[in-house]
């Protein structure tokens with residue numbers, strides 16, 4: 284099939300590249316010429332394991348095209364995906380739909396023959412109606428349909444998530460359209476993905492409800508971890524014991540720092556604002572948002588106790604600063620609360636992240652990026668493990684710190700407390 288992805292951010296670029304890899308001809312469009320030029324040299328503007336190679340292969344095979352010429356891309360394509368950002372507005376939790384609306388307007392200028400317009404951006408319930416209204420100002424209703432097809436890709440696992448999705452949701456009650464979409468997704472359905480159709484508004488809500496539910500699950504286990512600490516119980520046992528119940532499921536029950544990233548914080552707030560608009564009180568989601576915000580400081584302040592209130596001039600190392608492993612994304616990372624707090628308290632902070640130094644942490648004489656775990660840990664008084672990269676999982680701390688009496692604060696429970704105790708290392712983790 285010939286398809287076009289408008290927006291080469293996370294969703295558009297990963298989905299477009301993977302659709303090309305399934306044998307489709309794909310036009311990835313972006314108004315950012317710099318980005319398009321980079322992509323034409325097969326350089327991905329985002330860090331995602333495996334993506335660069337996939338772009339290279341499909342670009343070479345001429346299945347994947349990058350352009351800023353929206354008119355041509357629309358003309359050539361049968362299906363048009365909208366994949367632009369939907370951030371929250373600066374001073375409220377309302378979802379900013381300006382990019383979606385502006386793309387809808389542009390699409391309306393270029394439609395000459397029938398197109399299926401698929402919204403993949405995460406949008407409030409009834410945005411599909413709004414897109415349809417904007418386009419129908421210029422184009423006859425018989426020449427297009429607007430449907431919803433939310434994405435569920437995780438950063439760092441996006442290619443795997445695209446190729447082996449649990450489900451594909453199509454928001455359209457029109458049989459002809461979802462048959463076409465089924466053809467597009469056939470290779471994934473054959474591998475076991477559930478293909479599910481519902482109303483357009485239903486699909487829009489499934490996306491928000493899924494993310495809010497996962498955020499709730501994490502927040503729940505994080506609060507139970509607090510109780511475990513107070514009662515001397517191991518949270519890992521609780522996660523296994525609970526997760527073995529098929530109704531609960533074992534995934535997303537890992538206690539740790541506050542959840543972050545580009546989706547959960549944004550979508551929980553977005554969902555509450557949508558519900559408020561429809562005069563519905565989502566009290567659970569509201570308390571999840573609060574609990575998660577409080578958690579950033581809760582875990583940070585625990586450092587005072589670990590260091591016996593002596594943080595000033597202490598050498599502190601932070602391993603991993605992004606919101607989770609296998610990404611370079613800093614959005615809503617709890618390290619954005621943690622590191623400024625340590626600096627304010629007078630600590631001398633070094634950090635290492637496999638994805639490189641961060642813009643957010645420039646300009647501070649007491650904060651330094653180190654190029655390796657060894658350099659970052661040398662001479663440290665406290666090592667904080669903030670994300671779960673594989674290379675953090677089997678460090679010989681005694682060998683690289685080269686100092687007695689250092690402590691470890693493992694926010695991801697990567698190590699076995701008993702083994703570190705045997706090595707005489709003072710070790711603190713989460714919920715155990």
Ligand code: UDX
Nearest residue numbers: 434435436437438535536537539542543544546606607
């Ligand atoms: C999420 C959703 O999983 C995906 O389906 C959606 O489309 C986009 O948002 P992503 O933000 O990339 O994906 O990361 P995810 O792996 O879901 O993790 C989100 C946050 O939850 C991270 O901060 C992570 O560290 C945290 N998390 C996740 C936990 O603390 N414990 C867990 O058990 C799982």
